[in-house]
Amino acid sequence: MRVALLGYGKMGKALHKTLEEQGHTIGFIHETQDVIEVSDSLLSCDVAIEFTGPENAVQNLTICAEQGLPVVSGTTGWLDQWSEVQAEQEKHQAKILYGSNFSLGVQLFLEAAKNLAQFMKDRSDFKLHLEETHHLEKKDTPSGTAISLFHALQQGDSSLKKWSLANKKTDDTTPIKASREQGVIGNHQAIWDGAIDYIKLEHHAKSRQGFVQGAIDSAKWLIQKQEPGLYSVRDVLGLT
Template sequence: MKIALLGYGRMGKTIEEIAENRGHEIVLKVSDGIENYDLTKADVAIDFSVPDAAFKNITICFKAGVPVVSGTTGWLDDYEKATKICSEENSAFIYASNFSLGVNVFFELNRKLAGMMQGLEDYSIEIEEIHHTKKLDAPSGTAISLAEQIIHENKQLKGWQLDSADENKIPIHAKRIKDVPGTHVVSYDSNIDTIEIKHTAKSRQGFALGAVVAAEYLQDKTGIYSMKDVLADLFKN
């Protein structure tokens, strides 16, 4: 498989290493705008660019006939427009706030726990996320996904806020510490006890591997997919 890397920072370099170890070829590595590059030589693009560039990069790929796997967060106000263009161009797309296979298991635990806790009014909910100091967006896309899953299960909750939160909203505390790949904690606290679930990434390898596996899944497909589809395919095999 021939891969175009959109965003060639630390994550892009890790994806390159894993992709090549799995027998794939990196045919394009771009850190800036992609308008002047030939994308048609790629079977799929993996986007880990910056929020301001993501929507433009993704839609340029669709119009060039190149499916996209995107892990860039902070641009999701334009997600619906991106999926519309994907469908119009008969292309394929997977967006995930986190491609780590372990994190996607964590998402399933979060949904299940939220459903169990939604009737227990004595518990307050908080989310904490810790990332490296070079992460541009806060809170992380993963933390937002966790919050949205909880809100979907608990109809009394009306949203989330960064740091402090109004009544019926989930506070998300975002910390930036040097060389921390990513930690997420969901806490339910009462006067009696505290229940927590936690995922701690030890390196970028898990995120990068999941992105490459998603690209392998997406090749030769059309449509909008998610990591749930990728995991279902893995478990099937």
């Protein structure tokens, strides 16, 4: 497949390397996190993979939708504008796929969290909190995966109403402690803390390769998908 890379940071460079190793062609590279400009080289591509930034992600997805270019988005921090992207997808009958995390391991972790939350929902003697740690360059806090983790837990325990950062916790929120440390790819934990013991479910990313391969597999899936739609990585993995 011929791929447009929108954003050329750590993920963009890793995608470039792996795509070429797997015999795919890079038809367009947008090296900054700014809004993309439409060009013949962009439109020659079969699919775009977008890792720009939360400031311009929605506008970049809109441009792809307007041009009929299927796009896989891995940028987080823009979900408060989800309805705008949904409207653009419907207006242009576009193919858009979003994932807060494309790692298969993370998606299985989210499924496990949902199932464990079902068992723990009536255990008032345990208090739930979430923790996430990422590298210093991570822009959004908490991470998109931490928010996805909370939503997965909500599916198992409907008493969970909303999340908050740990330093802004109220009685009706589930706290998320977000830390930034040098060299950390991405760690996420759901912790049920009781008086005599605690239960911890966690995922640690050893490298970005799981994210990279998941994004590539999602791009292949989106190209082959005939129907326009707003999809998620869970659709790719058959977890919906």
